[in-house]
Amino acid sequence: MERSCERALELGLPAIAFTEHADWALVHNGQHSVDIDGYLDAVERCRARFKNLRIQTGVELGEPHWYPRETAEVLSAGPLDRVHGSIHCIRLDGGMLDASQFRSREGLDFPAAVREYFRETLAMVESGQPFETLAHLDYPKRYWREGLAPYREADYKEQIRAILSAAARTGRVLEVNTTRGSTLCPDIEVVRWWRELGGQAISFGSDAHQPDRVGAGFEVAAQMVESAGFKPAKDPTALWRR
Numbered sequence: 001m002e003r004s005c006e007r008a009l010e011l012g013l014p015a016i017a018f019t020e021h022a023d024w025a026l027v028h029n030g031q032h033s034v035d036i037d038g039y040l041d042a043v044e045r046c047r048a049r050f051k052n053l054r055i056q057t058g059v060e061l062g063e064p065h066w067y068p069r070e071t072a073e074v075l076s077a078g079p080l081d082r083v084h085g086s087i088h089c090i091r092l093d094g095g096m097l098d099a100s101q102f103r104s105r106e107g108l109d110f111p112a113a114v115r116e117y118f119r120e121t122l123a124m125v126e127s128g129q130p131f132e133t134l135a136h137l138d139y140p141k142r143y144w145r146e147g148l149a150p151y152r153e154a155d156y157k158e159q160i161r162a163i164l165s166a167a168a169r170t171g172r173v174l175e176v177n178t179t180r181g182s183t184l185c186p187d188i189e190v191v192r193w194w195r196e197l198g199g200q201a202i203s204f205g206s207d208a209h210q211p212d213r214v215g216a217g218f219e220v221a222a223q224m225v226e227s228a229g230f231k232p233a234k235d236p237t238a239l240w241r242r
């Protein structure tokens with residue numbers, strides 16, 4: 001975290017937000033959920049050390065509608081600046097599978113798994129779980145299986161638009177995630193739909209995970225979001241609105 005703060009200052013960023021993973025669907029080796037008190041202590045240490053940087057707190061709740069008790073517990077630790085909701089996993093054959101594992105699962109009907117991913121995303125948005133921002137809406141496209149027809153929003157249009165409508169209706173913010181500078185997630189077609197369906201606001205995330213990726217891809221993302229009809233805010237940490 002300290003190296004990420006240093007990197008943010010190097011880049012001239014006015015602020016950084018650490019949206020720590022709060023995952024309870026543990027599907028990767030060594031994966032564990034957030035230690036929220038330890039996390040908040042670490043933020044305080046960074047704030048004490050980097051006085052010229054605004055450091056925002058946050059969590060990315062993974063599948064919060066599957067874990068309402070754990071979600072409430074994490075959120076009760078104190079007010080957080082950013083609360084994201086995201087889907088990484090679908091339920092499959094009595095277990096859970098992260099979309100990053102779709103391509104290596106033998107016999108998996110990949111497009112059907114992607115449809116299940118979007119179905120789960122809609123369920124999360126409609127669940128009433130208290131998250132503000134819908135994170136990396138089309139996450140499975142990051143891990144597309146080679147040899148498959150390329151990902152196209154149009155192939156999942158109905159499901160994506162249903163998610164966006166539900167998110168707009170419930171006052172959510174849509175995140176444009178740059179995947180550490182490699183892929184806009186979602187890209188312009190979805191952001192245009194978001195505006196058309198009544199979406200009010202956009203937030204940006206680099207999903208950096210590593211200090212050298214902080215803010216990666218923000219210039220391209222900002223251009224895309226602006227051309228889709230959202231305007232920059234005066235406060236650089238504020239949401240962009242229509």
Ligand SMILES: [Zn+2]
Pocket residue numbers: 060086088135136
């Ligand atoms: Zn995520």
